[in-house]
Amino acid sequence: MLTTGAKPTHPHPAVPLCGEGSRLYASALSSGRLARDEAENAPCLLESALLHPDPDDANWLRPVSPSAALAQRLHPIEQEIRDRRNLAVQLADLFEPFMAITAREEPATHAITVLEGEARINAAIERATAECRTEVLTVQPGGGRSEKTLNVALKRGQTILDRGVSMRTIYQHTMRHSQGTLAYAARMAQDNVEIRTLEEVIDRMMIFDRAVALIPARADRDVALELRHPALVEYLAKVFEQQWQSATPLLDEVPYPPPTDGITGVQRSIAKLLIEGHVDEAIARRLGMNVRTCRAHIAKIAAALGSGSRAQLGYLIAQSGILDKGH
Template sequence: MPVEKTWSASGHSPHGAEDLCEAGKELYARALSGGRVGVEEAVGTPCLMDFGLLQPVVTDLRWLEPVPPAVALHRLLRDVERRIFDERHREARLAETFESLMRLDGPRTAPAESPTITAIDGLQRINLAIAETMADATQELLAIQPHNGRNHTSVQESLGRDQAFLDRGGRIRTIYQHTLRHSPAVVARYEHLNGDAEVRTLNEVIERLLIIDRTVAFIPASRDRTVAVEIRLPALVDYLVMVFDRLWHMAVPMYPKAVQQPSVNGITPRQRAIAALLIEGHTDTAIAERLGMNVRTVRVHIAKLAATLGSESRAQLGYLIGRSGILEAERRQER
């Protein structure tokens, strides 16, 4: 389905689906409200048919019915994705064609490989890019993996890839949130890996980060992690390595030898982390998101914290947290 067409016969100005004309928007909205519009009404807006927003009623061709917006959007995005794939395939073929020609031209004019920052769209392509980079890696994988509700299958799917890396003599260091210290899927993953793999945890971590052999890094470029950025710029990769090393220094060992965090005056480490965010004025939902917990669990911990400190209200709880000294204990432990 083309993104842009010319409708000279109808006098309709050409435009893309992302710039739907006002007449098209109005007619499509009317079709959605009424369930259908007459074919004659759509003569002046052929874009609605071409973009798949209206389709003929099979039982009566005098009418057009609207395609649900979610369905139409999915089709249009799929077409965009297909074009991107085709362009990338064309890019690969061009590189392959000119590679042999550049060899004939000799090293005199062959350009040096340039450091790059590349956007990768789609989970499948992201995983493929990571797998291809890991296949050539031999030294070290640094990973930060925030909680995102992944199931056992998705947590385990990279097990073979990482084991092959360890078998080549590589080293893996991973940082998770404290909430995953007892996750069956995470624990099982590292129990199955053989080699130099080490895991630590923190209350809060930054977004997902992979650094491979300290030369290539992958970070998310969208909140749903369906778009990623592949970084091969040495200065930026070195900066991300420094960020990882700082977090690794503050993190608590989990595997292969776990270090248990102590309670302070009957208040658990998780409750101290929640207390720190409460003092900063965060909502229960924001606290849950930052600590990788669900809101119900956060509220249970807040209730226990209030009972331990003898608080009778949310406002009083903040005051009692400040007086208790538990946040100073949390800061000392992180240092």
């Protein structure tokens, strides 16, 4: 209830009429008029010009027809739409000459492209292979390859060689014990193919014409990065060259120091990683061997040093001096 002389409160939505105003406007349209004192409860009716004073009786208000009220409200909106459309046309005309300039240029090349999934990664490798004209540099960590992987690599590699492209590949020493990988290397051994091995390498890497590089972006190798930024690719090429100089040609003997105290060169490498705190899986991954082989070597090291526990093994390795003797 409104007390006498009190100004009615009128919380209003963002539309021309509130609920009370809509009800009263409908009533006014039905009866042809509305008492002025009723309209006081909905001032939006007068503010929106939906009611106007009755010329014959000041106590009454008459409604404006809905079609006239709607047209009055739509007119400024339609005018704004026409103005916006005209502005859009002007902007299109303004930028059309600039669009013509960029249309004549080569499409922009992304410096770094994220490749998710084996299909996209392989497609990127195939594309880079097809574009390659002079040189391919690759680093392949791990030991032997599966027959399927080798067949794909052989087909891809032969396609490159037939165009006279040179190839240099760095494997890990452990691939020397894989007959399948050795057979693949023998088939690829031509004048423009060189293969060397290292005990430890960086992760997988492929560089084509020193213009495109592909590297893993995740440990499971299901995501890769395709790099086309000249500085990044050149940096990776320098990393490859540094490792290449330290690597051993495939047909040469690996320059391991002779066994000392029953510890071979491979086992000394494992021992070094052990005292650095690496677990078996990490050591196997870094040296390109499976975990079972790695643990067999660790067992031989423990037997040679007389270790009865893993904790004692680290201490005995450090005290034995076998790592110093390997240099």
